[in-house]
Amino acid sequence: MLRSFIEVWPDSHFPIQNLPYGVFRPKRGGEGRVGVAIGEYILDLSVIDDAGLLADTAAGGKGIFHQSSLNAFMALGKSTWTEVRRRLQQLLSADEPTLRDHVKLREAALLRQTDVQMLLPAQIGDYTDFYASKEHATNVGIMFRGKENALMPNWTHLPVGYHGRASSVVLSGTDVRRPKGQMKAPDEAIPHFGACRQLDFELEMGWFIGPGNPREEPISVKNAEDHIFGLVLVNDWSARDIQSWEYQPLGPFLAKNFATSISPWVVPLAALEPFRVAGPRQEPEPLPYLQTPDKAAFDIRLEVHLRGSRMEEPERIATSNFRHLYWSMSQQIAHHTVTGCNLRPGDLLASGTISGPEKESRGCMLELGWRGTEPIELGKGEKRAWLEDGDQVVMTGWCQGDGYRIGFGEVTGCVMPALD
């Protein structure tokens, strides 16, 4: 097994098999630049590139890693990503002296993750959110529309999605203010304005688009993965009481536009290749433009932890898996572009809440607490129907290899009280 000269614990999310990309600024000063995570360190690619060590790749020597977003690198496409990844794995490997034995270069290029501030990995042009988990769509449908209308007739024929808000995508660690808005409970005669009382998280995964497509040239489902740069964890914060009043007929708007949190490290699709699996059986068979090969899903374990302000430790409240998704990433991309809609490098697509078949695999409070009717029990008598002020939500995810993990780190956020 490939090993790095940098010590990496078996449960680390960032072994040499992963090498996720991120954008960071050293705390000691300096501009934003691109790095990869390795164990508890970051390899500063702007330093590596300046040292000429990426000169034999199509990305080297162009200032691409000196930028405070990954967009330019994302745009270069799969063959360049492959070259760079291979080169970085070589440079970091235990047998390779170039970096290992060059003390000055090593000191300049390797920073502790605790010594940097992570930044948003990309300038997101458009953010699209799907609704690709059948279990989630079914559960929500039952609660909002009753059992008869739970899954709309279109749901098994196409990956339902909608445009989200790009401006309010924030980095993990950003506090999230409880939004105010207009809502109307079923027993109220008229709507009122106030702080959201049904604040929720949504456990999702997102993927960044690498090369986009020109307008009017759809991406075929067979080539769709070539357009995926890498994946992150996504918490699509939701205000359920605002949502249930506003969402008809044009979909969620204010209920979702106040914040969407993402994890800082973008895990390359190549790192997930060993964890490719078949997704759920699709019945009815999708139309030809949505037919993907057998194995279009990935086995990524996902967890949600919650820590209330009076709790000493976070408690795990949900475990799910990316493989539960009914519609694959490829299908979502093919569907998104089939009308000729253009994607651009740095666009973010997200899966929608990823719920699984079990009760504990439900990916949001709405489902876990069944719209407030079955609050979940935490330690020491704490209960939650919805998120409370001071609650910290931590999502994490990883692929379990033999003696190593391909991890996504965390996406975290703490709920702040509504403004007066």
Add this chain to the structure above:
Amino acid sequence: MLRSFIEVWPDSHFPIQNLPYGVFRPKRGGEGRVGVAIGEYILDLSVIDDAGLLADTAAGGKGIFHQSSLNAFMALGKSTWTEVRRRLQQLLSADEPTLRDHVKLREAALLRQTDVQMLLPAQIGDYTDFYASKEHATNVGIMFRGKENALMPNWTHLPVGYHGRASSVVLSGTDVRRPKGQMKAPDEAIPHFGACRQLDFELEMGWFIGPGNPREEPISVKNAEDHIFGLVLVNDWSARDIQSWEYQPLGPFLAKNFATSISPWVVPLAALEPFRVAGPRQEPEPLPYLQTPDKAAFDIRLEVHLRGSRMEEPERIATSNFRHLYWSMSQQIAHHTVTGCNLRPGDLLASGTISGPEKESRGCMLELGWRGTEPIELGKGEKRAWLEDGDQVVMTGWCQGDGYRIGFGEVTGCVMPALD
């Protein structure tokens, strides 16, 4: 009345009282830059700024007009826009010799509009589309959901909106390819894939955001107009057969993401001030966060013309007015941000289809042809239930002053056949 030394006909859209901003590139070569329209000319603001004529404004000497987008200028805010507008009106006025009598400068700074290529006026971060016309929402509701559920209970309490697609906003004159997609007619057992057969336009107006707001700091309805840089015409192309199958429960997605056309000239809100009027009476009274002063609407006449490939002349098929909008721009901005959602300079908000009370004031084919059941009659035996390949749609709009017009020019687009 203020007059320019440049000849402007009374029915011109671009008298000295207007001075809309646009981004253009001279056909003879050169980079994109900012200009204002005056009669049949464009005043090149990069030349005016280089000549030091904007030095006494906060926008001068910073290269802001040498950019190929208006975002930087938009971000500067109302007091700077006022300064620049005053200065430009002075420079272009009949009594002012600075430009009028300086032949070399005049020749460098004034280009015929036929000698330039117009570009998208801004880099659009997020595009939001509302649904603010009561007549339109009612008509569509009747057709899609029946008379009983036509206007959803929330409609009269809040301006319904949704996030649109920013990447596919295109400039007037761009051809629009008939999209393909998945649809299911009510009498079909299963959906099929094919070219859209119910292609539509939507007559809308859009406004560009100037200074945005930080996340978590809503824009109050009273200050909302300070965040409006200016307005454009919008044609929000729609695929109705794709829409009716896909839109539940998360709203329109593919039906709208293939193209949205906008006019190139951004008319400053200040130019519309003389045409401020009261909007429709709002009943029930909106919640306090949505209460605007009496006159929050603007009297802007709007027309849609259609020219089929076999027609010699475009024919007018709809006349409407921006003042029909039930929800004002201010209300839409206040609502959009009330949860803390951040707007950014260059964001585009649009009104949704602007229909009026009369049959001929309906702003889309869906309404004009009553979902295909009452095709409209054009000259020489041509009929239209939906748009056909080769149809050119031309929208125009203006405020009629006493002897002058504040116009928006046109937004045009021609329907190209679907790809094989």
